[in-house]
Amino acid sequence: MSLQPAYPILQPEMTIVELKQAIAEFDTWLEQQISSCSIAEILQHRAQFFDILLNHLWQAFQFETDTISLNAVGGYGRKTLHPFSDIDICIIHDADLSATDASTLSDFLTQLWDLGLDLGHAVRRLDDTYLACTEDVTIATTLLEIRHICGHENHQHQVISKLYGETVWSSEAFFIAKYDEQKVRHNKAQGTAFNIEPNLKNSPGGMRDIQTITWIARKHFSIDDLKDLRRLKFLTDDEYAELMECQNFIWRVRFALHQASNRSENRLLLQHQAEVARLQGFGDSGNIAIEKMMRQLFRAMKRIRELNLMLMAYFEREIVPQKKPDIIEINENFQIYNGQIHAENQDVFIDRSQIMSMFNYIAIHHEKVTGITPETLRLLRQVRRRLMGDLQDYQVCRELLVSLFKHPHGMGLAITLMHQHGILASYLPQWREVVGQMQFDLFHAYTVDEHTHKLLKNLYKLTQDNVSADQKLAADIFERFQAKESILFAALFHDLAKGRGGDHSELGAVDAKLFAKFHGLKTSQQQLISWLVEQHLLMSITSQRMDIHDPEVVKTFAKSVGSITKLDALYCLTVADIQATNDDLWNDWKASLLTDLYFATRKALRNGLENVLQLRTVVREHKQEALGLIDPNDAQLVAINKLWKRLPLSFFSNAIPTEIAKYTLGILAHELEHEHQLTTQDEASEPPSLILLDDSSVKGCSDVFVYTKDRPGLFISLFNTLSTLKISVNQAQISKTKDGYVVEAFKVLDFDGKPIFSAQRRKQVTKKLRQILDDNMSPPKNRPSRHTKNFDNKPTIEFIHSKKADRTLVHILALETHEFMGQIASAFRTLDLNIHSAAISTVGERADNVFALSNQHGSQLTELEQIELQEKLVKSITSTL
Numbered sequence: 001m002s003l004q005p006a007y008p009i010l011q012p013e014m015t016i017v018e019l020k021q022a023i024a025e026f027d028t029w030l031e032q033q034i035s036s037c038s039i040a041e042i043l044q045h046r047a048q049f050f051d052i053l054l055n056h057l058w059q060a061f062q063f064e065t066d067t068i069s070l071n072a073v074g075g076y077g078r079k080t081l082h083p084f085s086d087i088d089i090c091i092i093h094d095a096d097l098s099a100t101d102a103s104t105l106s107d108f109l110t111q112l113w114d115l116g117l118d119l120g121h122a123v124r125r126l127d128d129t130y131l132a133c134t135e136d137v138t139i140a141t142t143l144l145e146i147r148h149i150c151g152h153e154n155h156q157h158q159v160i161s162k163l164y165g166e167t168v169w170s171s172e173a174f175f176i177a178k179y180d181e182q183k184v185r186h187n188k189a190q191g192t193a194f195n196i197e198p199n200l201k202n203s204p205g206g207m208r209d210i211q212t213i214t215w216i217a218r219k220h221f222s223i224d225d226l227k228d229l230r231r232l233k234f235l236t237d238d239e240y241a242e243l244m245e246c247q248n249f250i251w252r253v254r255f256a257l258h259q260a261s262n263r264s265e266n267r268l269l270l271q272h273q274a275e276v277a278r279l280q281g282f283g284d285s286g287n288i289a290i291e292k293m294m295r296q297l298f299r300a301m302k303r304i305r306e307l308n309l310m311l312m313a314y315f316e317r318e319i320v321p322q323k324k325p326d327i328i329e330i331n332e333n334f335q336i337y338n339g340q341i342h343a344e345n346q347d348v349f350i351d352r353s354q355i356m357s358m359f360n361y362i363a364i365h366h367e368k369v370t371g372i373t374p375e376t377l378r379l380l381r382q383v384r385r386r387l388m389g390d391l392q393d394y395q396v397c398r399e400l401l402v403s404l405f406k407h408p409h410g411m412g413l414a415i416t417l418m419h420q421h422g423i424l425a426s427y428l429p430q431w432r433e434v435v436g437q438m439q440f441d442l443f444h445a446y447t448v449d450e451h452t453h454k455l456l457k458n459l460y461k462l463t464q465d466n467v468s469a470d471q472k473l474a475a476d477i478f479e480r481f482q483a484k485e486s487i488l489f490a491a492l493f494h495d496l497a498k499g500r501g502g503d504h505s506e507l508g509a510v511d512a513k514l515f516a517k518f519h520g521l522k523t524s525q526q527q528l529i530s531w532l533v534e535q536h537l538l539m540s541i542t543s544q545r546m547d548i549h550d551p552e553v554v555k556t557f558a559k560s561v562g563s564i565t566k567l568d569a570l571y572c573l574t575v576a577d578i579q580a581t582n583d584d585l586w587n588d589w590k591a592s593l594l595t596d597l598y599f600a601t602r603k604a605l606r607n608g609l610e611n612v613l614q615l616r617t618v619v620r621e622h623k624q625e626a627l628g629l630i631d632p633n634d635a636q637l638v639a640i641n642k643l644w645k646r647l648p649l650s651f652f653s654n655a656i657p658t659e660i661a662k663y664t665l666g667i668l669a670h671e672l673e674h675e676h677q678l679t680t681q682d683e684a685s686e687p688p689s690l691i692l693l694d695d696s697s698v699k700g701c702s703d704v705f706v707y708t709k710d711r712p713g714l715f716i717s718l719f720n721t722l723s724t725l726k727i728s729v730n731q732a733q734i735s736k737t738k739d740g741y742v743v744e745a746f747k748v749l750d751f752d753g754k755p756i757f758s759a760q761r762r763k764q765v766t767k768k769l770r771q772i773l774d775d776n777m778s779p780p781k782n783r784p785s786r787h788t789k790n791f792d793n794k795p796t797i798e799f800i801h802s803k804k805a806d807r808t809l810v811h812i813l814a815l816e817t818h819e820f821m822g823q824i825a826s827a828f829r830t831l832d833l834n835i836h837s838a839a840i841s842t843v844g845e846r847a848d849n850v851f852a853l854s855n856q857h858g859s860q861l862t863e864l865e866q867i868e869l870q871e872k873l874v875k876s877i878t879s880t881l
Helices: 016-033 039-059 099-114 126-135 137-143 154-164 171-188 207-221 237-261 270-279 287-319 353-364 374-386 395-406 410-420 423-427 429-434 448-461 469-480 484-493 504-518 523-534 538-545 551-561 564-581 588-609 612-630 634-646 649-654 657-679 714-724 759-774 820-830 863-878
Strands: 068-072 087-093 119-125 147-151 327-329 334-337 340-343 690-692 701-709 728-736 741-749 796-800 808-815 834-843 846-854
Touching (some): 039 068, 039 147, 039 237, 068 154, 087 126, 087 137, 099 119, 126 137, 137 154, 137 171, 147 154, 154 207, 171 287, 207 237, 207 287, 237 287, 270 287, 287 410, 334 353, 340 374, 353 374, 353 395, 353 410, 353 423, 395 410, 395 484, 410 448, 429 448, 448 484, 448 564, 469 564, 469 588, 484 504, 484 564, 504 523, 523 564, 523 612, 538 551, 551 564, 551 588, 588 808, 588 846, 612 649, 612 657, 634 657, 649 834, 657 741, 690 759, 701 714, 701 759, 714 728, 714 759, 714 834, 808 820, 808 863, 820 846, 820 863
Antiparallel strands (some): 068 087, 068 147, 327 334, 690 701, 701 741, 808 846, 834 846
16 A cells, blocks of 8 residues: 655744644554555655655755755665665755854754754765765665755765766775675674674665665666666566565564663664564564564565675675686586685586585685575575475485584585575474574574584584684584484584473474484484483583582482583584584683583493483494405404404494404404414514504504404503603503403594504604514603693592402593603502403593503502502602603
């Protein structure tokens, strides 16, 4: 319905009070029409009313010169005037004003202020106006929308003519300035509008994104309206209609926000949302009405941002001189064009799997890809509308999603673009249901989907080099976690059941397990993902609401967790989740509580609370996967099974399948070679030690594997040898076979903190280890580092329960230093202790190790021997050496 307002008749003798009354009555009339009329008409008529008012007041003053003009600029200039928006005016004159005209102009402005108008004004000579535009792009932008109200008529045309030309601002310089301005604005909002209190004007996808497009188009193409972009082929008819629809919705929300707050307000604060929803016609049913309104708002802002990105990319090509394109061919379907992924033909996405392939290529080429070309984005938007089901319906798409989550950079730009452009919603119906889903609590600052996206990004940040001190522990744990995708999939599902009624953790756990099974993940991963989703709040609640220094609290928590693998995964998920909830929620106190609970639980699990059944499931899966990698024939399978029966469970639970396969083949080849040598010799001999050290790296470390006959002091000799070679051990697993052999797997870094890449260096290390193992050479003594001399490093030493009657378990926790293992070895050597197994790791800044020991008689350590060992360890580790 077209609105035909009856503008009030303004009389010269009207007082300020009467004029205020006229303004109030007209605003009231407009508010009554808002539900039945176009918002564009409402805003336009309000601007026209003020045109009449200002013209009326201007005519009441008699200026001596006729070369002065009153002009509307900014939002008022483009006739989009909201209830409490500033009335932006620009008064231009040709020559210096006389004292009389200056006084008259002052009286005019005073009258506007007396009316209570929120006035934004500038008074300039015409030449000064040009100069101001040259010096400040913001002024130039404002004046692009200049509209004559009264007075000298040529100023509007003169200013527009100057700005449309290239003398004040070139199109290229203007585009770059506005594009940079937009990037800064988006970064301030952390790249998202999905904050529960979005800024309707300045958030990504807000009104300013449309205005930026308009300004650039006006400046370069000299057009008056965005509809002209259809004629210029920058927008299709559907895209233009979509853009206008989204703009009108945001305008309506802003109009209602001004009414609800009774002031100029751009941020949709929680306190106003219920009233804005009511004024918008969503009803007065509290959170339900708010949720419905906010979902529409967020989806409108998402679409605006997407169209803005597409148009800005097209504009950049048109306006900024292009160099010879840098093209990297990926395959017949995709290329990287000037740093953006580009589909090479219009029909590529008919094969739906190519959508998922594209995002995998973005992860693979993460160092070269910065975004998606506008043509490809347009194709993506079109195919997104045509989807008849979910992308996960296709087996190839499922495989590609798992591949993306496994890729080291899958949670980088790739997952962000999938989120921004609606591909996650096209893949998962559960994700689609939470797009724009509000969270009505005091903690969450973002919608469910944006919070989940931030959680995935936080986990990805744990793999980067610049982690903060309070994230170091989580980063170390996450780095060595064998199947990171399990934590990532749990993060994806942890909140997706919100808004469905019932406990979202329980409902989400069911969804997550079905998803994991549907996507072909291993049984242990299915169980871990489901458990993490169901218990994702357990660690934060325990650490913040309970006394974590109470042994019973820790014991209960440890029983709920059940394994160190689950504890590691839950700790990483909890840290990333809290940080994704609210920018102000994470602090040193929460970090310390979680750290203390983590280490207390880790100790409890090592003290016998770890779930053996869960461990056996992992062992079984690791064996099956390793066999798949080996693909043995019948004879090999017999030999493998015979070897594996000799090896302890810890060998299979602590190594990944690729390592198990490599070590198994290495041992079998080594023993076969020795048997061959025995047939050519007259007398039997012990086989030499097997030492494997190749150019591969695992978790950023070199892998050293030793298989040899056990003997007293072997562990100490190996560590001392590595230490003298200036090689640091980050992780080690030492265990014994049932027939007196020892298998030792070390993750090490060379003196420069990097894996051992040099073949000559690997040869040197292997030779030195063989001299110690087979030639009975004594390892040289290790010199202490000056950097840790006099360093206060008091260790925590505890003796924990052992299920074996002839073993004593000792847990040693201290700050990790280069001398740490040598200090421990020195204490063991002094007391002539036997080491039967060791679990050695660096967790954050702490060396966290458990050793299975016996005394020189092969028995458990007596109480006196334990006391003596504790004293020796403390003295050795804290000594100045």
